[in-house]
Amino acid sequence: MAATSALSAKPELVAELEAIVGEAGVLWNDYDLALYEYDGSIDKSRPLAVVFPTSTQQVSALVRLANRWNVPYTARGAGTGLSGGAIPRDGGLLISFARMNRILKIDVDNLRATVEPGVVNLRLSQAAAPYGLQYVPDPSSQKACTVGGNVGENSGGPHTLRYGVTTNHTIGLEIVLPDGEVITTGGKALDEPGYDLTGLFVGSEGTLGLVTQIISRLVPVAEAVKTLLAIFPTVRDASAAVAAIIGARIVPAALEMMDNLTIRAIELSKPAGYPIDAEAVLLVELEGLRDELDELADRIATLCQEHRALSVRVAQSDKERAALWAGRKGAFGAIGRITPDYYTVDGVVPRSRLPDVLDQIQQYSREFGLRIANVFHAGDGNLHPLVLFDADDPEQTKTTLEVGAKIMQTCAEVGGSLSGEHGIGMEKNDLMPLIFTEADLEVMRRVKRALDPEERCNPGKVFPTPGRCLEMLPRRGAAVGW
Amino acid sequence: MSIDQRLQVTGWRRTSEADRALAVDGVLPGYVCAPASVEELSQVVAQANQDGLGVIPRGGGTRMGLGFPPAAADILVQTTGLNRVIDYEPADLTLTIQAGATLGEVQRLLRAEGQFLALDPPRAERSTLGGIIASNASGPLRLAYGSARDLVIGTRVVNADGVVSKAGGRVVKNVAGYDLNKLYIGSLGTVGIVVELSFKLWPLPPAQATLLAAFPPEGMAAAVSELLHSPLGPLALDALSPSAAASVAAVDPGPGRWLLAARLGGSERALARQVADVERLFGSAGATEVQRLPGECAELWTRMADHASAEGDQVLLRLAVPISRATAALGQLRTLAAEAGMPASLQGRMGSGVTYARLAPPAGWSDDTLGAVAALVERARAWAVAEGGSLVVEAAPPALKARVDVWGDVGPSLRVMRALKEQLDPRGTLNRGRFVAHI
Numbered sequence: 001m002a003a004t005s006a007l008s009a010k011p012e013l014v015a016e017l018e019a020i021v022g023e024a025g026v027l028w029n030d031y032d033l034a035l036y037e038y039d040g041s042i043d044k045s046r047p048l049a050v051v052f053p054t055s056t057q058q059v060s061a062l063v064r065l066a067n068r069w070n071v072p073y074t075a076r077g078a079g080t081g082l083s084g085g086a087i088p089r090d091g092g093l094l095i096s097f098a099r100m101n102r103i104l105k106i107d108v109d110n111l112r113a114t115v116e117p118g119v120v121n122l123r124l125s126q127a128a129a130p131y132g133l134q135y136v137p138d139p140s141s142q143k144a145c146t147v148g149g150n151v152g153e154n155s156g157g158p159h160t161l162r163y164g165v166t167t168n169h170t171i172g173l174e175i176v177l178p179d180g181e182v183i184t185t186g187g188k189a190l191d192e193p194g195y196d197l198t199g200l201f202v203g204s205e206g207t208l209g210l211v212t213q214i215i216s217r218l219v220p221v222a223e224a225v226k227t228l229l230a231i232f233p234t235v236r237d238a239s240a241a242v243a244a245i246i247g248a249r250i251v252p253a254a255l256e257m258m259d260n261l262t263i264r265a266i267e268l269s270k271p272a273g274y275p276i277d278a279e280a281v282l283l284v285e286l287e288g289l290r291d292e293l294d295e296l297a298d299r300i301a302t303l304c305q306e307h308r309a310l311s312v313r314v315a316q317s318d319k320e321r322a323a324l325w326a327g328r329k330g331a332f333g334a335i336g337r338i339t340p341d342y343y344t345v346d347g348v349v350p351r352s353r354l355p356d357v358l359d360q361i362q363q364y365s366r367e368f369g370l371r372i373a374n375v376f377h378a379g380d381g382n383l384h385p386l387v388l389f390d391a392d393d394p395e396q397t398k399t400t401l402e403v404g405a406k407i408m409q410t411c412a413e414v415g416g417s418l419s420g421e422h423g424i425g426m427e428k429n430d431l432m433p434l435i436f437t438e439a440d441l442e443v444m445r446r447v448k449r450a451l452d453p454e455e456r457c458n459p460g461k462v463f464p465t466p467g468r469c470l471e472m473l474p475r476r477g478a479a480v481g482w
Numbered sequence: 483m484s485i486d487q488r489l490q491v492t493g494w495r496r497t498s499e500a501d502r503a504l505a506v507d508g509v510l511p512g513y514v515c516a517p518a519s520v521e522e523l524s525q526v527v528a529q530a531n532q533d534g535l536g537v538i539p540r541g542g543g544t545r546m547g548l549g550f551p552p553a554a555a556d557i558l559v560q561t562t563g564l565n566r567v568i569d570y571e572p573a574d575l576t577l578t579i580q581a582g583a584t585l586g587e588v589q590r591l592l593r594a595e596g597q598f599l600a601l602d603p604p605r606a607e608r609s610t611l612g613g614i615i616a617s618n619a620s621g622p623l624r625l626a627y628g629s630a631r632d633l634v635i636g637t638r639v640v641n642a643d644g645v646v647s648k649a650g651g652r653v654v655k656n657v658a659g660y661d662l663n664k665l666y667i668g669s670l671g672t673v674g675i676v677v678e679l680s681f682k683l684w685p686l687p688p689a690q691a692t693l694l695a696a697f698p699p700e701g702m703a704a705a706v707s708e709l710l711h712s713p714l715g716p717l718a719l720d721a722l723s724p725s726a727a728a729s730v731a732a733v734d735p736g737p738g739r740w741l742l743a744a745r746l747g748g749s750e751r752a753l754a755r756q757v758a759d760v761e762r763l764f765g766s767a768g769a770t771e772v773q774r775l776p777g778e779c780a781e782l783w784t785r786m787a788d789h790a791s792a793e794g795d796q797v798l799l800r801l802a803v804p805i806s807r808a809t810a811a812l813g814q815l816r817t818l819a820a821e822a823g824m825p826a827s828l829q830g831r832m833g834s835g836v837t838y839a840r841l842a843p844p845a846g847w848s849d850d851t852l853g854a855v856a857a858l859v860e861r862a863r864a865w866a867v868a869e870g871g872s873l874v875v876e877a878a879p880p881a882l883k884a885r886v887d888v889w890g891d892v893g894p895s896l897r898v899m900r901a902l903k904e905q906l907d908p909r910g911t912l913n914r915g916r917f918v919a920h921i
Contacts, residue, residue, distance in 0.1 A: 109806035188804040189871035194892040194918045199664025223713040243573045249685035292752040348653040352573040380655045420655040439647040444660045450901035
């Protein structure tokens with residue numbers, strides 16, 4: 001097997017890698033590799049070597065080398081991904097973009113930024129801020145995750161309800177193709193003739209080539225922000241309020257919901273002042289011109305009250321605004337305090353089906369005897385059920401994954417999707433038949449073959465494992481705490 | 483055995499000279515049909531693919547001039563029979579509908595719920611959704627809402643082998659699988675015929691107004707830049723040359739000047755603020771006259787969208803540049819047209835950097851005028867490429883298409899595009915020869 005022969009010849013491979021990226025650009029002893037065998041998901045797989053290129057030419061040389069040695073390669077940003085996108089499933093080279101982290105240009109006149117893939121998401125917005133501009137996609141991990149990783153996964157975030165996700169803000173790429181050739185797609189100008197390769201690459205989870213440069217849109221920072229928090233006796237009431245807000249032709253920047261278990265966890269760790277018997281907290285953020293926000297906030301408050309809100313608070317200052325967000329931002333951490341481990345599920349359902357799906361999730365919770373907390377982007381129907389369990393209990397771990405798959409099945413049944421922002425990776429690839437037919441997948445496979453016929457570029461991701469039918473229980477190695 | 487004996491498809495017939503209106507760049511397809519179901523369309527494509535025949539899809543017929551003349555025109559497939567609403571739940575702000583429906587009928591359906599599909603391409607009333615998506619047609623509202631790639635969330639297509647497949651879904655946020663929606667948008671039907679689409683919808687802005695302002699070029703560039711960098715968020719911002727301004731808005735900005743039209747919208751309070759600020763901004767940037775039009779100004783904006791299309795044997799150029807160069811692009815087109823002795827009606831989507839030139843020789847097409855326009859295209863394209871942009875000839879008489887590359891060189895990416903076409907339509911069944919590099 002190719003990988004084995006490469007393994008036995010490791011010093012020679014390392015010497016070749018070092019010739020490309022320098023001695024300081026290669027990690028290959030077991031201790032170092034162990035640090036790169038996982039990402040934010042629960043799977044693990046150890047690379048042959050980790051390399052840290054600093055230029056497009058080096059990336060191209062690394063890909064050509066991988067082809068010569070017949071070893072697979074996988075791109076890695078900050079390793080915050082939740083579906084195993086950056087895990088070198090079949091070993092091979094792990095190509096880290098940590099050292100390609102320059103913001104090449106903030107082009108204020110054209111409202112564009114050109115960056116290398118290793119730039120941390122938040123840094124880009126910070127660099128644009130002095131010009132009154134921002135980079136919109138804001139995943140919760142934005143302090144750590146990279147723009148390249150965001151492009152790979154087509155990441156979202158709370159503010160994407162109004163402004164769209166990574167693909168809507170990515171208009172040009174430089175790509176090292178799986179044969180080592182470099183192409184550019186799109187650019188600062190729009191409407192480039194030909195197939196929209198930029199759009200095809202965003203969200204392809206690093207399986208079609210390696211992105212080495214990104215051109216993103218920048219947009220003016222909103223003049224004013226207003227945040228409201230409403231507490232509801234039931235999730236159904238809160239969902240009805242969401243529908244009413246949308247029905248009133250208001251598109252908030254963010255519409256986030258948390259359920260009772262999450263509320264209680266927050267109040268047990270860093271209290272945000274939520275009543276612990278409330279079944280749902282709705283956080284609404286409005287952005288726009290300062291002239292309109294007071295009135296819009298009043299209208300939303302009224303709509304919430306009409307839908308049985310127990311209380312509605314409107315932040316009157318930045319400090320109060322931060323306080324309202326504190327609960328939401330600390331939600332995952334708070335959950336972490338009441339359980340040894342939790343499994344973050346990512347699914348999407350049509351907005352109008354939210355209450356039914358949440359009821360179904362609670363039914364799974366009772367049926368399988370596992371607590372499930374819900375924190376989600378209510379505005380776009382993107383659910384994040386957190387299944388609480390103990391990873392040291394193999395039986396419970398198995399049940400947890402089973403519940404995750406059940407939730408995916410429910411999402412699929414109501415016309416939803418397996419992932420809103422975390423990706424398919426090696427977490428849900430075997431669940432793909434829940435929403436895609438063999439014919440659908442075959443078209444995607446042909447696209448893969450067009451670009452990566454040898455299947456060396458991040459293999460084992462996105463597509464169901466060959467020979468497997470729909471497997472309700474995702475395949476897992478030993479679960480780790482995370 | 484001839485193909486017509488085997489196929490049971492609605493409206494299947496051999497064409498005759500009476501069907502001249504269905505010719506694509508002067509090429510009359512051999513057969514025409516109007517499938518009444520996706521299954522029928524799938525059968526036609528599967529059979530054509532097996533027999534090595536070329537299929538040309540046609541929606542509302544509003545953008546058939548896009549692309550090279552077809553290299554194969556055996557069967558013209560009329561998609562307008564596929565126009566069923568599959569799923570519309572207003573609370574979800576999503577719509578799933580068959581691709582043969584026209585945008586006009588869709589907007590009426592959605593308007594009743596206070597919503598709309600934020601696409602406003604030329605000839606929206608007659609254009610089918612499938613045609614709009616295949617040609618990636620857009621309009622003035624792209625500034626605020628983006629183009630098809632920002633609004634399409636799911637596609638169902640008939641692939642070149644007749645197999646029906648889907649990508650994306652019906653939910654607004656979805657990263658499962660490759661985003662093939664992007665591949666289909668603007669692909670001119672060369673990798674699949676779109677038969678069903680899911681869209682993200684927007685609520686109609688509660689209040690709207692339009693400002694029209696006449697500008698000298700420098701003033702306009704400054705006003706555009708300031709407005710785009712402000713938080714005022716115009717819905718649309720189009721510039722028109724005097725002849726375009728006359729036909730679209732019945733306004734004469736004066737020789738050498740441009741008419742800048744800003745469409746503003748939002749809550750009543752936001753609108754009041756926008757109108758006041760934009761008026762002030764235009765005034766201080768040197769607008770010689772600002773006219774305020776209340777309300778949606780639907781007819782004005784329909785004419786604005788329609789202007790970026792060609793009538794009869796006119797030529798339509800689309801020149802795209804980074805946004806800060808949009809005014810310069812308009813100036814370049816004006817100069818090149820004048821040098822070619824070609825009357826030009828010019829328009830710029832100032833927030834997108836996409837400009838249009840509508841050209842018509844005053845005394846009809848001749849070898850000389852064809853040569854002059856071909857030279858103009860080459861010069862304008864060289865300028866656009868040097869600016870980091872592109873030029874596409876969106877419509878032209880076949881005689882001009884014989885002299886220019888309507889799409890332009892797509893560079894090293896062509897290899898990838900060819901590989902995709904090879905995988906998805908190895909026999910060249912779909913719109914053979916019409917897309918970039920005659921793919």
